[in-house]
Amino acid sequence: MTDSQAHEQADGHSDFVEDLASLTPTVLASYSRIEDERLRELVTSAISHLHAFVREVGLTNQEWRQALDFVNALGRGAGPGSNRAMALSDLLGVSTLVCLLEDTAVTGGAHHTASSVLGPVWRQGAPFVESGGSLLRSETPGEPLLFTGRVLDPSGNPLPDVTVHVWQATPDGLYENQDEEQEEMNLRARFTTGADGTFQFRSVLPGGYPIPTVEPLGTMLRLAKRPAWRPAHIHFMLHREGLRTLVTQIFHPLDPHLHQDAAFGATKDLMMGGFEEHTGPAPEPGIEGTWYTAEETFVMVPGESVVPAAPIE
Amino acid sequence: MTDSQAHEQADGHSDFVEDLASLTPTVLASYSRIEDERLRELVTSAISHLHAFVREVGLTNQEWRQALDFVNALGRGAGPGSNRAMALSDLLGVSTLVCLLEDTAVTGGAHHTASSVLGPVWRQGAPFVESGGSLLRSETPGEPLLFTGRVLDPSGNPLPDVTVHVWQATPDGLYENQDEEQEEMNLRARFTTGADGTFQFRSVLPGGYPIPTVEPLGTMLRLAKRPAWRPAHIHFMLHREGLRTLVTQIFHPLDPHLHQDAAFGATKDLMMGGFEEHTGPAPEPGIEGTWYTAEETFVMVPGESVVPAAPIE
Incomplete structure (x- = not known):
């Protein structure tokens, strides 16, 4: 399998992950088509810091699943009176x-x-x-x-x-x-x-x-x-x-x-x-x-x- | 009002916010009593990156409320079959x-x-x-x-x-x-x-x-x-x-x-x-x-x- 076998998207973007080092730039590039400049700035910064956190602590799958459970528990029952x-x-x-x-x-x-x-x-x-x-x-x-x-x-x-x-x-x-x-x-x-x-x-x-x-x-x-x-x-x-x-x-x-x-x-x-x-x-x-x-x-x-x-x- | 009028907690910790610059160190200190070393590392890094994101983009109250709505929407209906x-x-x-x-x-x-x-x-x-x-x-x-x-x-x-x-x-x-x-x-x-x-x-x-x-x-x-x-x-x-x-x-x-x-x-x-x-x-x-x-x-x-x-x- 060589890269040439996998077609890039029409505008040259690629979400294909070469390795651990290139993953974050690949993800950032995939969100670079957001038109609103401020929203693009917010999303880019949020993804950068989220990935930096994960890399810094070497987050494991088990820890990440616990974090996702925490996020799910936050929103459960969200509505007027609960935030x-x-x-x-x-x-x-x-x-x-x-x-x-x-x-x-x-x-x-x-x-x-x-x-x-x-x-x-x-x-x-x-x-x-x-x-x-x-x-x-x-x-x-x-x-x-x-x-x-x-x-x-x-x-x-x-x-x-x-x-x-x-x-x-x-x-x-x-x-x-x-x-x-x-x-x-x-x-x-x-x-x-x-x-x-x-x-x-x-x-x-x-x-x-x-x-x-x-x-x-x-x-x-x-x-x-x-x-x-x-x-x-x-x-x-x-x-x-x-x-x-x-x-x-x-x-x-x-x-x-x-x-x-x-x-x-x-x-x-x-x-x-x-x-x-x-x-x-x-x-x-x-x-x-x-x-x-x-x-x-x-x-x-x-x-x-x-x-x-x-x-x- | 001077600081001496406000009693610190028994162990010397204080959640009192002096100014914008000292807010993040104050928050980090308030989570430093977590006993489990790995959990303390995860929480400290997560808070640091979350605050760094907010400071980097100069997040506004309106944007932050939208982000919280996003988090609430994620967890709504969480359960077997929805994550x-x-x-x-x-x-x-x-x-x-x-x-x-x-x-x-x-x-x-x-x-x-x-x-x-x-x-x-x-x-x-x-x-x-x-x-x-x-x-x-x-x-x-x-x-x-x-x-x-x-x-x-x-x-x-x-x-x-x-x-x-x-x-x-x-x-x-x-x-x-x-x-x-x-x-x-x-x-x-x-x-x-x-x-x-x-x-x-x-x-x-x-x-x-x-x-x-x-x-x-x-x-x-x-x-x-x-x-x-x-x-x-x-x-x-x-x-x-x-x-x-x-x-x-x-x-x-x-x-x-x-x-x-x-x-x-x-x-x-x-x-x-x-x-x-x-x-x-x-x-x-x-x-x-x-x-x-x-x-x-x-x-x-x-x-x-x-x-x-x-x-x-």
């Missing part, structure tokens, strides 16, 4: 990496608020609440929090009419969709920034929580001896036409588990600004004992206003 | 890469037959057939093929008592499990090598075929303008206690589509040896017109005898 692939991405730090890279790329160095992972529990359709109103729709024990947000452009000018989605867990670490005790949409709301770019709300301090892990992710964390912990945080998504949608989280800076974020979401830039503990008279009725204030400034940059598909219904 | 993750591995050349790497690693340079991908259609329980018997269990039009196999150790000594699984498609490119016209287990059999290490069977020349593609693989091939073609081949799996199981394929060396193998399985080492076309009297009754002979020598090396789980039932 194990996204959860894996969080647990491998890739979600945060993508956020930080995109921040760098699209802001062109402009001052902006760091983005963070969307997470698996954002819901569409949370009620619009007047600025100053409460996130609570059912009685929710916890330490009162008065939050003030300001939304600015990179030059420091206030940005009015920005839609701000806010969602958080209870002090026990439960979102309303995970907890029968809570009313529908408890601790979820949408606000609209006023002429001065601000919005305010009353809530309770959120709690940290162990993330619910399904297989194969639970086994992965256990083998790595990684705690399945997320430190306390509040989620925000801000959008307005003409501005790059900002998905971010704000962390309780005194949370004892800040160094144990299974999702690598806790970054230096995302600590609640102006976080203060208070005792004594509060500016609002019904607050006794210890209460907290927190302020945060969100800086949005011009760009595409994309509202992603909600991970759960 | 899209394995099919993707074939289409990216990774299955062949793993085979060739394992060949190099475990044979220690000993002369051996190259392994090839198992593919998605091997079934357990094919009937044992006496050497010289037929693969056909129902009338199967096609050009007759008389196949002679020899199984040797690296020194050239015959290996008796080797179990040889053989499976192939019809000239129309259909396996029996895809075709109502064929009897159960048509073109599938098991043989046992004799004292001289040989086995023989009568069959028909297999045909090449377009692989059945389900989403998201069909779209991937279409975008890459890759034909979904597999050139004609016969599958073999040889095993005996004390010998490394040999999974391989033999290709028809005159197949016009040798350069279009979507699975990158056609390699130089896997062309049918001693392939010859004949006319005139045949050594067996019932053969008229053109018929073929093919010979192949399989060289097995000492090692682990693993029979994998069957991809289909």
